Amino acid sequence: MLDTDRRLHHAVAHAEGGNTGLACFGAWAEELTETGYLHNHARMWFASIWIFTLGLPWRIGADFFYRHLLDGDPASNTLGWRWLAGLHTRRKPYKAETWNIATFTAHRFAPRDSELVVTVSHQNFGSSAVAKSPATGRTAQSENPRITAFNCGT
Numbered sequence: 001m002l003d004t005d006r007r008l009h010h011a012v013a014h015a016e017g018g019n020t021g022l023a024c025f026g027a028w029a030e031e032l033t034e035t036g037y038l039h040n041h042a043r044m045w046f047a048s049i050w051i052f053t054l055g056l057p058w059r060i061g062a063d064f065f066y067r068h069l070l071d072g073d074p075a076s077n078t079l080g081w082r083w084l085a086g087l088h089t090r091r092k093p094y095k096a097e098t099w100n101i102a103t104f105t106a107h108r109f110a111p112r113d114s115e116l117v118v119t120v121s122h123q124n125f126g127s128s129a130v131a132k133s134p135a136t137g138r139t140a141q142s143e144n145p146r147i148t149a150f151n152c153g154t
Helices: 006-016 023-035 040-053 058-068 074-085 098-104
Strands: 129-132 139-142
Touching (some): 006 023, 023 040, 040 058, 040 074, 040 098, 058 074
Antiparallel strands (some): 129 139
16 A cells, blocks of 8 residues: 555655654654653554544554554554544544643643544444545545544455
8 A cells, every 4th residue: 555655655654753743743653663662642642643633544553553662462452543443433433632632741732623633534324434634635435334434444
């Protein structure tokens, strides 16, 4: 996928390098790659922003975590990303919220709501869903009632 899609490759490289324009995301990407560790809350916020704000495939994000986490476990990592994306909890994906990030980072990071705009919708369960990723510019459609988000397929 990354070999054939230049826009996706570019977007993933920027995300992995923490170059998204979000200070919190950049700090977490740096902490993960430099230390091999990321607090559980930061892992969830990072994955949520990766999937829902940046519109990047969860599988690539899960691989990024697994390659860098010292405590990385294939099953736990994969299921964590799938849970967060809402693939096992219909209509209940985990979406990072600005108040939560600000509160639990003691205001070290206080992103604006506009910075975490959810670009992927999980609201059309049971019918086709179409979403356009601002990170890749691609549009995806899912006919699967359990998988209605952009590139969050099984």
